[in-house]
Amino acid sequence: MTTRYVGRPLRRSEDRRLLTGRALFVDDVQLHGMLHVAFLRSEHAHARLRGVDVAAARRRPGVVAVYTAADLGDYWQPGPLLVPPPPIPGLVFHPCTLVPLARDKVRHVGEPIAMVVAESRYLAEDALGDIVADLDPLPAVVDLEAALAPGAPLIHEHLPSNVAAHVMQRKGDYTRARARADHVLQRRFRYDRGAAAAIENRAVVAQWDSHAEELTVWDTTQAPIPIRNGLAARLGLLQSQLRVVAPFVGGGFGPKIMMFYPEEVLLPWAAMRLGRPLKWTEDRQENFYATTQERGQIHDAELALTRDGRLLGVRDVFLHDTGAYDSYGLTVPINSQCTLLGQYRVPAYESEFTVVFTNKTLVTPVRGAGRQHGVFVMERLLDIAARELGLDRLEIRRRNLLRPDEFPHNHEILFQDSAPLVYDSGDYLPALEDAARAIDYDRFVREEQPRLRAAGRHVGVGIACYVEGTGIGPYEGARVTVEPGGMVRVATGVGTQGQGHFTAFAQIVAEVLGVDIARVHVVTGDTREFHWGTGTFASRGAVVAGTACHAAAVTVREKALDVAARVLDVSRDTLVLEGGRVRVRDGPAAGIALGELALKANPLRGAVRPGTEPGLEATAYFGPDRGSTASGVHAMIVEVDPETAMVRIQRYVVVHDCGRVINPLLLEGQIQGGVAHGIGNAFYEQLVYDEGGQLLNASLMDYLLPTALDVPRVEMHHRETVSPLNPLGLKGVGEAGAIPAGAVFAQAVEDALSDHGIEIREIPLSPNRLFELIAERER
Amino acid sequence: MEQRVAISVTVNGTRHDRSVEPRLLLSDFLRQDLGLTGTHVGCEHGVCGACTVLLDGEAVRSCLMLAAQADGHDLMTVEGLAPAAGELHPLQAAFHEAHGLQCGFCTPGFLMTLVPFLREHPDPTEPEIREALSGNLCRCTGYQGIVDAAALAARRAREGGP
Numbered sequence: 054m055t056t057r058y059v060g061r062p063l064r065r066s067e068d069r070r071l072l073t074g075r076a077l078f079v080d081d082v083q084l085h086g087m088l089h090v091a092f093l094r095s096e097h098a099h100a101r102l103r104g105v106d107v108a109a110a111r112r113r114p115g116v117v118a119v120y121t122a123a124d125l126g127d128y129w130q131p132g133p134l135l136v137p138p139p140p141i142p143g144l145v146f147h148p149c150t151l152v153p154l155a156r157d158k159v160r161h162v163g164e165p166i167a168m169v170v171a172e173s174r175y176l177a178e179d180a181l182g183d184i185v186a187d188l189d190p191l192p193a194v195v196d197l198e199a200a201l202a203p204g205a206p207l208i209h210e211h212l213p214s215n216v217a218a219h220v221m222q223r224k225g226d227y228t229r230a231r232a233r234a235d236h237v238l239q240r241r242f243r244y245d246r247g248a249a250a251a252i253e254n255r256a257v258v259a260q261w262d263s264h265a266e267e268l269t270v271w272d273t274t275q276a277p278i279p280i281r282n283g284l285a286a287r288l289g290l291l292q293s294q295l296r297v298v299a300p301f302v303g304g305g306f307g308p309k310i311m312m313f314y315p316e317e318v319l320l321p322w323a324a325m326r327l328g329r330p331l332k333w334t335e336d337r338q339e340n341f342y343a344t345t346q347e348r349g350q351i352h353d354a355e356l357a358l359t360r361d362g363r364l365l366g367v368r369d370v371f372l373h374d375t376g377a378y379d380s381y382g383l384t385v386p387i388n389s390q391c392t393l394l395g396q397y398r399v400p401a402y403e404s405e406f407t408v409v410f411t412n413k414t415l416v417t418p419v420r421g422a423g424r425q426h427g428v429f430v431m432e433r434l435l436d437i438a439a440r441e442l443g444l445d446r447l448e449i450r451r452r453n454l455l456r457p458d459e460f461p462h463n464h465e466i467l468f469q470d471s472a473p474l475v476y477d478s479g480d481y482l483p484a485l486e487d488a489a490r491a492i493d494y495d496r497f498v499r500e501e502q503p504r505l506r507a508a509g510r511h512v513g514v515g516i517a518c519y520v521e522g523t524g525i526g527p528y529e530g531a532r533v534t535v536e537p538g539g540m541v542r543v544a545t546g547v548g549t550q551g552q553g554h555f556t557a558f559a560q561i562v563a564e565v566l567g568v569d570i571a572r573v574h575v576v577t578g579d580t581r582e583f584h585w586g587t588g589t590f591a592s593r594g595a596v597v598a599g600t601a602c603h604a605a606a607v608t609v610r611e612k613a614l615d616v617a618a619r620v621l622d623v624s625r626d627t628l629v630l631e632g633g634r635v636r637v638r639d640g641p642a643a644g645i646a647l648g649e650l651a652l653k654a655n656p657l658r659g660a661v662r663p664g665t666e667p668g669l670e671a672t673a674y675f676g677p678d679r680g681s682t683a684s685g686v687h688a689m690i691v692e693v694d695p696e697t698a699m700v701r702i703q704r705y706v707v708v709h710d711c712g713r714v715i716n717p718l719l720l721e722g723q724i725q726g727g728v729a730h731g732i733g734n735a736f737y738e739q740l741v742y743d744e745g746g747q748l749l750n751a752s753l754m755d756y757l758l759p760t761a762l763d764v765p766r767v768e769m770h771h772r773e774t775v776s777p778l779n780p781l782g783l784k785g786v787g788e789a790g791a792i793p794a795g796a797v798f799a800q801a802v803e804d805a806l807s808d809h810g811i812e813i814r815e816i817p818l819s820p821n822r823l824f825e826l827i828a829e830r831e832r
Numbered sequence: 833m834e835q836r837v838a839i840s841v842t843v844n845g846t847r848h849d850r851s852v853e854p855r856l857l858l859s860d861f862l863r864q865d866l867g868l869t870g871t872h873v874g875c876e877h878g879v880c881g882a883c884t885v886l887l888d889g890e891a892v893r894s895c896l897m898l899a900a901q902a903d904g905h906d907l908m909t910v911e912g913l914a915p916a917a918g919e920l921h922p923l924q925a926a927f928h929e930a931h932g933l934q935c936g937f938c939t940p941g942f943l944m945t946l947v948p949f950l951r952e953h954p955d956p957t958e959p960e961i962r963e964a965l966s967g968n969l970c971r972c973t974g975y976q977g978i979v980d981a982a983a984l985a986a987r988r989a990r991e992g993g994p
Contacts, residue, residue, distance in 0.1 A: 065931070071933055072920060073870070073911065074868070074940055075911075080869075081869035083864070083869075175853070252874040252938045301937075303936070304934075305935075306971065337874065337875040551933075552934070553934070722973060722974075725975075728974055729974030729975065753877065753879035758971065760966040760967075761979060762963065764975050766979075767976070
């Protein structure tokens with residue numbers, strides 16, 4: 054038998070470097086002669102920029118250069134549109150992409166106006182105080198509905214309104230479905246902004262080597278290859294003159310996939326002009342203003358169903374806040390639109406959204422990337438419908454879940470990757486029953502809750518289902534090389550931010566090649582190592598890059614067997630590859646080591662046979678037509694203190710199905726972390742903007758991330774419905790934990806407070822907000 | 833502004849005599865002047881705990897101290913934790929085994945927070961561990977692996993093994 058690695062909870066090979074402080078993060082890069090950069094950022098949310106006086110800053114000792122938009126010349130141009138919208142009929146989209154430095158207007162607090170380069174960061178920040186930006190404040194556009202009111206101030210004045218996009222997608226005939234319905238309910242739901250809040254802030258280091266004529270950029274990006282390609286085009290360099298390295302990255306969660314941030318285009322440009330390496334590291338306050346954020350949405354949703362709780366149709370009209378620019382396209386609202394359908398059979402769906410410009414920081418995908426909004430709306434509608442129809446919350450879900458014989462299931466609308474929204478596989482009802490059993494739903498509702506209520510305690514249970522579209526295209530690649538010493542090197546283009554790719558990809562390759570996993574060395578995120586690919590997003594690393602690693606390893610195995618057959622002069626069919634050696638089946642145990650075969654495949658003299666390639670190396674790509682759909686159920690029990698409105702999570706259960714599991718240890722870590730993020734979204738975290746567009750809580754003192762006291766141990770149960778879309782049967786998992794947390798939290802809290810009769814239609818909650826909801830009800 | 837302060841600090845057993853700007857943060861001194869980049873900076877306002885180091889054996893936030901204030905003191909950073917190159921401190925080993933890290937950026941701060949805590953609480957309960965960790969932020973793990981790692985390290989220390 055070959056060594057089995059896939060499916061085992063192996064410890065991570067990358068840990069040692071991280072635990073001993075030797076792992077390289079971007080801010081750790083120190084170069085000879087390096088200069089430091091600081092940015093002057095707008096203090097106004099919306100203002101006309103009349104001029105910038107940098108003369109005093111330029112005179113300050115230690116300052117090497119100061120740049121404004123005017124100094125950039127032709128290099129000043131709006132950034133690219135990252136994701137063009139899918140070809141949805143009737144779609145309206147006005148791209149207004151980020152600019153490197155504000156030129157005539159600022160559109161959100163924190164937008165960069167000037168860049169200072171100095172001998173130290175301290176001096177650069179000193180010089181910021183010398184700069185005078187002549188800003189003429191304009192009324193700020195903050196509220197989504199006010200932004201659309203006639204006469205609202207225009208953020209992009211060449212457009213007729215603050216509408217960035219309008220999209221309508223339909224399935225079936227909702228009007229007819231509604232006419233046939235026994236019961237129709239309408240609600241308005243709100244989901245407000247949050248921060249991704251990776252503990253590592255963004256950073257960029259750029260170094261121009263004038264001898265080699267090569268530019269090296271270290272960047273905390275999730276997408277080093279697209280950064281390289283885009284920068285090369287902007288700077289007029291060959292792609293091969295540019296190396297972008299995303300070394301260890303201290304958490305991504307989405308905003309680090311955004312490109313181009315102003316700093317990413319400015320540092321390389323200035324490094325080339327000045328001939329000295331430059332470093333900029335974002336501070337935490339800048340992170341709150343200048344790194345992209347999670348999404349605010351307002352949904353007006355309507356559910357039509359039969360009296361026995363069968364769904365006939367859903368209509369949802371929502372507003373999506375994109376912030377001051379829309380560089381990332383429509384990925385987030387389309388995720389909301391598509392994910393709303395969840396695990397359910399929805400015969401008719403009408404979904405219309407309007408994307409709105411506001412004077413706030415840009416919105417781009419953050420863990421879940423809008424999926425949680427769709428899940429929140431649908432799950433809340435089902436909860437309310439169950440109550441109004443006198444059905445159990447589980448029962449209404451059971452009646453509407455897709456059955457295994459309905460896969461692949463075509464929802465007849467387009468997903469963010471422009472492919473039709475088709476679920477590849479799934480088995481939903483057993484997962485729901487598993488979750489109900491694990492949380493002991495029936496007994497809790499029948500016995501525990503009444504008993505505790507009688508004792509004056511407010512306990513509640515929530516249970517919510519979700520899907521996660523994962524592992525989308527276009528493609529990723531990998532190169533697998535057997536070195537003469539027998540070590541196996543794997544290079545792939547995706548960046549890594551803690552997911553455990555070094556270990557997971559090694560597991561896949563070690564299993565195919567039958568080698569000890571300790572001999573497999575994985576590199577990621579360095580364009581010099583591998584320069585084809587797109588990046589780490591949409592829970593696709595393991596699925597897409599993992600499958601490419603598998604394909605490359607399979608080709609290397611074939612090559613090894615070919616070489617061995619030739620060397621041993623036997624038929625290939627008689628050979629087996631195991632323990633890092635090829636031997637004749639039933640023959641002597643020794644055989645030939647892979648490293649030795651690699652040498653023989655790369656002779657110094659003699660001939661390599663026509664039609665073969667030297668060495669034991671292969672590059673392979675995997676490009677799925679569409680993503681694989683993971684799914685799961687979250688259940689939780691909470692206790693609420695109605696006096697303080699504090700919520701204590703007593704239990705949290707996750708039943709998860711992400712197809713075949715590569716490493717359960719990594720999987721559980723992803724889920725636990727995702728749930729923590731979701732709990733933060735649900736109860737602790739909210740970016741609070743005032744009517745002037747000022748962010749009122751731009752520090753970790755005021756913006757509360759959940760701590761070890763707030764996140765419970767998540768009880769996990771796994772199911773495996775393998776995906777038919779890739780040879781390993783994988784589905785992604787990176788965002789799953791965060792997606793249904795808001796929905797399940799709202800349901801459980803509402804259940805705990807059922808004697809107060811409140812209906813929760815918004816996330817995030819907070820003790821304050823919950824207290825208000827209780828008080829409103831009591832008035 | 834050109835005024836400088838002479839300081840003498842011992843870091844991971846090595847003495848350093850330097851002249852620094854009075855305003856230089858201890859975190860920047862460690863990372864930039866001494867090249868000890870294992871200490872990470874996440875917020876520079878004392879909340880996230882990533883920059884935690886030991887000052888005379890006690891956990892402090894190096895972003896909330898000036899380098900000048902460390903004059904005459906003994907510091908330990910994450911680089912000084914392992915007993916020898918190629919080896920891991922028992923707490924580091926426990927983090928590895930219990931999957932107590934993902935991106936690893938906050939990890940040095942958690943390690944340095946736990947070292948004095950476990951010294952003073954050799955047999956901590958889970959709520960005590962959670963309380964001790966509540967001043968450090970992690971966005972990746974949801975804390976469970978870190979809590980388990982701390983408990984594992986404590987148990988091993990009590991049992992007298994690594």
